[in-house]
Each structure stands twice: as structure tokens, then as C-alpha cells.
Amino acid sequence: MGATRERILGRIRDAVADGRESDWRAELDQRVEQAPQLIRPKLPDDLFACFSEKLVLGGGTCERLDAVSQVPEAIARFLKTNELAPKLRAAPALQGVVWGDVLHVNFGNTRGDDLVSVTPAFCAVAETGSVVLLSSEESPTSLNFLPDVHIVIVDMKQLVPHYEDVWEKLRVFGEVPRAINFITGPSKTADVEQTLQIGAHGPRNLHVLLVSDLGIDGPCADSA
Amino acid sequence: MEPHSHDFKKNAAQAAGDEQLRLALAKAQDGFVGKRAEVVGLLPEFEPLREQGKTIRNHVLANLDYYLERYEAAVQKQGGQVHWAETPEDAQNIVRDICKRVDAKLVIKGKSMISEEVALNEALEGDGLDVVESDLGEYILQLAKEPPSHIIAPAIHKTKAQISELFYNAHKKLGFNKKLDTVPDLVNEARQVLRSRYLEADVGITGANFLIAETGSNIIVTNEGNGDLSCTLPRVHIVTASIEKVVPTLDDASALLRLLARSATGQEITSYTTFSTGPRRAGDSDGPEEYHVVLVDNGRTEMLAGTFREMLRCIRCGACMNHCPVYGAIGGHSYGWVYPGPMGSVLTPSFLGLKEAGDLAHACTLNGRCSSVCPMKIPLPDLLREHRRRQFEAKLTPKVANYALAGWGFLAKHPRLYQPLMALGMKMMGLVGRRKGRFRSMPLASGWTNTRDLPAPQGETFHHAWRKRRGEK
Numbered sequence: 001m002g003a004t005r006e007r008i009l010g011r012i013r014d015a016v017a018d019g020r021e022s023d024w025r026a027e028l029d030q031r032v033e034q035a036p037q038l039i040r041p042k043l044p045d046d047l048f049a050c051f052s053e054k055l056v057l058g059g060g061t062c063e064r065l066d067a068v069s070q071v072p073e074a075i076a077r078f079l080k081t082n083e084l085a086p087k088l089r090a091a092p093a094l095q096g097v098v099w100g101d102v103l104h105v106n107f108g109n110t111r112g113d114d115l116v117s118v119t120p121a122f123c124a125v126a127e128t129g130s131v132v133l134l135s136s137e138e139s140p141t142s143l144n145f146l147p148d149v150h151i152v153i154v155d156m157k158q159l160v161p162h163y164e165d166v167w168e169k170l171r172v173f174g175e176v177p178r179a180i181n182f183i184t185g186p187s188k189t190a191d192v193e194q195t196l197q198i199g200a201h202g203p204r205n206l207h208v209l210l211v212s213d214l215g216i217d218g219p220c221a222d223s224a
Numbered sequence: 225m226e227p228h229s230h231d232f233k234k235n236a237a238q239a240a241g242d243e244q245l246r247l248a249l250a251k252a253q254d255g256f257v258g259k260r261a262e263v264v265g266l267l268p269e270f271e272p273l274r275e276q277g278k279t280i281r282n283h284v285l286a287n288l289d290y291y292l293e294r295y296e297a298a299v300q301k302q303g304g305q306v307h308w309a310e311t312p313e314d315a316q317n318i319v320r321d322i323c324k325r326v327d328a329k330l331v332i333k334g335k336s337m338i339s340e341e342v343a344l345n346e347a348l349e350g351d352g353l354d355v356v357e358s359d360l361g362e363y364i365l366q367l368a369k370e371p372p373s374h375i376i377a378p379a380i381h382k383t384k385a386q387i388s389e390l391f392y393n394a395h396k397k398l399g400f401n402k403k404l405d406t407v408p409d410l411v412n413e414a415r416q417v418l419r420s421r422y423l424e425a426d427v428g429i430t431g432a433n434f435l436i437a438e439t440g441s442n443i444i445v446t447n448e449g450n451g452d453l454s455c456t457l458p459r460v461h462i463v464t465a466s467i468e469k470v471v472p473t474l475d476d477a478s479a480l481l482r483l484l485a486r487s488a489t490g491q492e493i494t495s496y497t498t499f500s501t502g503p504r505r506a507g508d509s510d511g512p513e514e515y516h517v518v519l520v521d522n523g524r525t526e527m528l529a530g531t532f533r534e535m536l537r538c539i540r541c542g543a544c545m546n547h548c549p550v551y552g553a554i555g556g557h558s559y560g561w562v563y564p565g566p567m568g569s570v571l572t573p574s575f576l577g578l579k580e581a582g583d584l585a586h587a588c589t590l591n592g593r594c595s596s597v598c599p600m601k602i603p604l605p606d607l608l609r610e611h612r613r614r615q616f617e618a619k620l621t622p623k624v625a626n627y628a629l630a631g632w633g634f635l636a637k638h639p640r641l642y643q644p645l646m647a648l649g650m651k652m653m654g655l656v657g658r659r660k661g662r663f664r665s666m667p668l669a670s671g672w673t674n675t676r677d678l679p680a681p682q683g684e685t686f687h688h689a690w691r692k693r694r695g696e697k
């Protein structure tokens with residue numbers, strides 16, 4: 001086991017180590033620890049418009065809300081339009097939201113018997129129209145993949161231009177969670193005759209609510 | 225899988241005559257090429273991003289020992305385990321041992337080319353494990369008992385009718401009794417069948433598009449979400465990855481991701497891009513209890529030391545095969561092993577040797593489209609030429625070709641002989657072929673004329689025409 005590792009690394013060293021400066025290791029340490037400045041595509045000024053356009057391109061939908069108090073109504077409306085019962089499984093992180101009585105909300109994880117899930121997101125990325133979800137006890141990953149309809153709530157303040165902005169926030173946050181999911185639209189496949197089909201294994205619907213002043217704790221709160 | 229690259233000529237000739245395959249390939253290539261061109265057109269920074277991507281990958285390869293060690297330390301810090309495999313057998317044994325130890329019965333798999341390369345399914349099935357591919361394309365092929373014919377669209381060669389037949393036969397026993405004829409119905413049935421498998425599986429195996437040294441994460445990129453279910457629900461997650469997949473930081477990975485989806489499917493991003501790091505954390509209600517990574521060498525360290533190092537920049541996007549006229553004419557199976565198209569023609573002889581796969585390098589018109597779209601700017605035609613050169617040097621090219629080339633070489637070095645002989649030859653061919661302007665068949669050249677016409681010469685050599693133009697006699 002250890003011998004295999006040594007043989008592989010040894011062969012790599014034989015192939016590449018010639019002519020290294022004496023401080024090469026320190027240089028590489030620095031290259032990793034201070035992430036390099038790389039090209040970021042230029043984006044339009046209106047990040048929300050960009051986000052929404054890209055998300056729709058990926059097959060998702062979104063709406064913008066002024067306050068967290070509008071969330072339950074917005075979800076109820078969305079479910080009604082899609083002819084779904086007002087019943088959902090929400091991530092424990094969303095227990096602080098005042099849900100009222102328009103929806104029947106259960107908190108916790110799913111084993112696949114919930115049709116609709118609602119989860120918080122860490123960020124939304126304008127560049128690609130993606131929401132970024134971090135796994136935790138409060139936001140289990142199964143909720144992002146097993147239900148038919150996935151509704152994501154994200155604070156407007158967390159709408160960032162590029163992927164790299166997410167990494168900057170994550171580094172401030174400190175921990176690397178077990179799963180970081182960039183989600184951009186519903187599950188889809190083109191494996192049968194290159195014909196696009198929505199709902200391969202995961203959600204058939206992705207709906208994002210961007211809320212001004214979400215005001216909930218945890219990884220979704222503004223950490224920057 | 226057993227390589228059949230030595231049968232390349234025969235397989236390619238057969239495939240070139242398969243009308244249904246040709247239509248399927250043409251449709252797929254048109255789609256991929258068009259969509260890629262569209263999204264690349266939307267990103268003015270695409271060319272600088274390509275150059276930057278190339279620089280990042282070169283930097284990694286030049287410091288691969290450092291980044292692998294750093295990656296390994298980061299995985300361990302997060303509670304994961306890293307295993308090193310020199311050969312396909314090593315990789316198989318590592319995975320088999322883990323499955324045995326955790327008493328696995330059912331293994332669910334996300335798409336992974338490296339697991340095809342090390343023939344993992346066969347090894348696990350040999351141990352009596354139930355192995356289920358979850359990517360729809362791979363699932364279809366598993367039912368058909370066929371290898372993938374494209375690295376990102378593995379079932380590109382299968383028609384709806386064939387898939388319907390496969391599903392009908394396989395799902396009957398599960399209570400699905402209808403023959404389906406629409407794409408939504410087929411996808412939906414697979415969804416239902418596979419859903420319970422994710423929940424029952426003990427072990428999930430996925431590949432990795434990248435490994436990140438900074439955090440110890442692996443990235444998988446899918447549209448279906450199958451990879452995510454495979455690494456979230458089972459008790460154990462095993463990542464199979466080749467050693468060159470590592471990148472320094474999350475930022476480097478992002479820079480490469482900007483190129484990957486655009487080059488592969490012509491999307492700006494796929495539905496799911498997932499960074500998995502270690503096993504479940506305290507308090508988590510899902511995620512694997514164990515997280516393993518199997519790092520596979522299988523010949524890559526030798527490539528790193530030689531001319532083919534540049535090939536290790538490859539991010540497996542498939543653009544080169546989508547733009548290759550030869551792939552479009554013969555499909556992926558002709559190449560006889562795991563990797564088809566231009567990248568396969570470079571990789572396969574490097575992994576399996578020129579004796580097995582040397583012929584692949586000759587199925588190239590050197591038109592250069594592959595390298596002009598390759599996001600990593602890999603000089604694929606140059607590398608193919610290098611295989612040809614080595615094959616010739618090792619005297620592995622067919623005798624007839626060697627004699628013919630030697631004869632031509634002799635003549636080319638003796639212009640006094642070459643010019644009159646060529647003039648005579650062109651005159652003869654010009655006379656014979658004048659009426660139609662082309663030859664439908666030709667003695668000794670049926671390999672050419674069976675699948676295409678040879679244009680007839682005008683009856684004059686270039687030298688002659690050139691002299692005439694310049695007014696010389």
C-alpha cells in the first residue's frame with residue numbers, strides 16, 4: 001500500500017523534479033493558500049436579471065420577494081400553479097421562518113416520500129444562475145435531490161457575481177462542508193437520442209426565491 | 225473491458241457501412257457542435273480562459289507530486305481515506321476489499337471513465353456484487369452489455385426503439401409490462417426503477433471531474449443528479465480518479481469548470497456541480513459514513529515523463545470527438561476500448577501499447593479540428609503523428625506500407641527519377657479517369673475506394689503545371 005504510493009510519487013518526481021528552485025515548496029504553498037487571481041467573465045450590472053436569465057436557461061424559475069414574511073404565500077402560489085398540494089418538507093434551518101397556516105410544513109430530512117422540499121442556499125451566482133447549497137445537520141443534502149419539486153430560498157445579499165465570490169465567502173465561513181451543491185435547474189438528461197428530458201433522477205422543478213432581508217441564522221446569513 | 229483496438233480496421237469498416245449508426249452520429253455531432261459554438265460565442269473571454277486553463281493544467285502536471293500529497297493530506301484531515309493504485313488490478317482490489325469489509329450487496333455507480341478503464345464492474349460482479357449504473361446512458365449500456373461509445377454521451381449510438389426493447393426485457397420482472405415509445409416514458413421508467421436502487425445501495429461509486437488539493441474535495445458534474453444520489457445516500461462513497469485530476473484550489477477548479485460544460489454539452493453549466501469533502505459530519509442525517517478515494521496511475525506516470533505529457537491536460541469533455549470526421553463516420557465502438565475519437569487515439573496506444581492500438585493513430589485526416597476546439601489546447605494531431613512515427617520506428621506498420629513508403633522515399637530523394645515517373649503516372653490516371661473525373665475502384669487501393677471515390681488527376685503533375693505558369697518550359 002505505502003510502497004505503491006511511494007513508487008507512483010517517485011516516478012512523478014523523476015519526471016518533474018529536475019531544476020526546481022530551492023524554495024519551490026514554499027512557493028506552491030503560497031499558490032494554494034492565497035488563491036490565484038484568475039480571469040472572471042465580465043457580467044452586466046444588473047445581477048438579478050443576469051441570474052434569472054441564466055437560471056431560466058437551465059430550466060429553473062425564480063422570483064424576487066421583499067421580505068421573508070412573503071415566503072409562505074409565494075410558495076403556496078407556486079404549488080397551486082403547479083397543481084400540487086400545499087404540503088412540504090423544509091430544512092431544519094428554516095424553522096425560524098413564520099410559516100403561518102397556508103402551508104403544511106414538516107421539518108427534517110427525507111427518504112424520498114416527500115413531493116416538495118424547501119431549503120436555504122448559501123449563495124446565488126449571477127454568472128450561471130446557480131444556487132449554492134451547503135450540507136449540514138440543518139440542511140441535509142437529500143432534500144436537494146429526492147423530492148420532485150425543489151424550492152430554494154436565498155438572501156438577496158448573497159447574490160454574488162462569480163463562483164470565486166462564493167469561495168471568498170466560504171473561506172470567511174471557515175469550514176468546508178461535506179457537500180457543496182451548485183444547482184442550476186432541474187434534473188435533466190439527453191441520453192435517449194439526444195432529446196432533452198426534464199426529471200431524470202432528481203427534481204423536475206427548481207424554483208428559487210430571492211428574498212431581501214431573509215434574516216435567518218446559519219450559513220445562509222451574510223457572513224461577509 | 226477486453227481491448228479490441230487491434231481489430232480497428234475491421235470494426236471501422238463495418239461501422240462505416242452501418243447507416244443507422246451514421247445517422248445517429250450525424251445528429252449527435254450536429255447538436256454538440258452547434259450548441260458549443262453558440263455558448264462559446266456568448267463568452268468573449270473564452271480564448272483567454274483556454275490559455276489560462278492550459279497554464280493551470282501544465283502547472284499541476286509540473287508539480288503533480290506536491291499537489292497529490294497536499295490533496296491526500298486534505299482528504300485525511302476531513303476524515304477520508306486515500307488509496308493508491310498502480311494498475312487496474314490494484315484499483316479493483318482496493319474497491320473489492322472495501323466492499324467486502326462493509327459487507328456490501330448492492331453498489332450504485334455514477335458515470336466514471338476511469339472505472340471503465342480499470343474494468344471495475346466486471347471485478348465487482350465477479351465477487352457476486354450487484355452493480356448498477358445510474359447515469360441513464362450507462363444504465364442503457366449495462367442492460368445492452370455494451371461499452372460506452374462516447375465519453376459524455378455513452379449511449380449516443382442507441383435508438384429509442386432499441387432502448388425501449390432493452391427496458392421491456394429488463395423491467396418486465398419488476399412489473400413494468402408496457403413497451404414504451406416516447407422519450408419521457410422511457411426516462412420516467414428508468415427513474416422509477418433506479419430510485420429504489422439508490423435507497424438500497426450500500427456503496428456508491430463515482431468518478432471525479434477534478435480533485436482539489438486545497439480542500440480535499442472531489443467534483444462531479446452531472447445533469448441528471450444521479451452522481452449526487454449515488455454519493456449522498458449509500459453508507460460508503462468511493463471516488464475513483466486518475467492521478468492527473470488534481471487541481472490546486474477551488475478557484476482553479478472554477479476556471480476549468482467554465483470551459484468544461486461549454487466544451488462538452490454546449491451548456492454554460494450543468495444542472496449539478498457538486499463538491500464532496502469527506503464523510504458525513506457530526507449531527508448530519510445523510511451523507512456516507514466512509515469516504516474513500518482511489519487514485520489510479522495506470523501508465524500516467526510514464527506519460528508524464530515523455531512526449532505525451534500534454535495529453536494529461538485532458539479534462540474529458542468530448543469536444544474532440546464531437547468535431548472529428550472520423551469519429552462521425554465510425555462511432556466510438558470501432559476504437560475498441562474505453563476512449564474513442566482523437567483523445568482515445570492518443571490515449572489508447574499510450575496505455576495499451578502500439579502493438580494493440582497503433583492503428584488508431586492512422587485513422588486521422590490531420591484536419592486539426594480537434595485541437596482547435598480542445599479547451600486544453602492539446603495538440604492532438606501532433607501527438608497522433610508521434611504515435612505513427614514510433615510505430616514506424618518499431619517496425620509495427622504493415623510491410624506493404626513500409627515498402628511503399630520506402631520506395632516513395634527513395635524516389636522523392638531522386639528528383640530526376642521522381643519527376644518523369646510521376647508525369648507518366650498522372651498522364652495515365654488522367655486518361656483513364658477523365659470521363660467521370662473520379663475512380664470508383666482501383667487495384668491495390670480498395671481500402672480507399674470501398675468507402676469513397678478517388679478524384680482523378682488532371683493528367684499533369686504539380687511541377688509541370690507550376691513550370692507552365694511561370695512561363696518556363
Ligand code: SF4
Nearest residue numbers: 538539541542544598
Ligand atoms: S482531448 Fe481536449 S477536446 Fe478531447 S476530451 Fe480531452 S480536453 Fe476535451
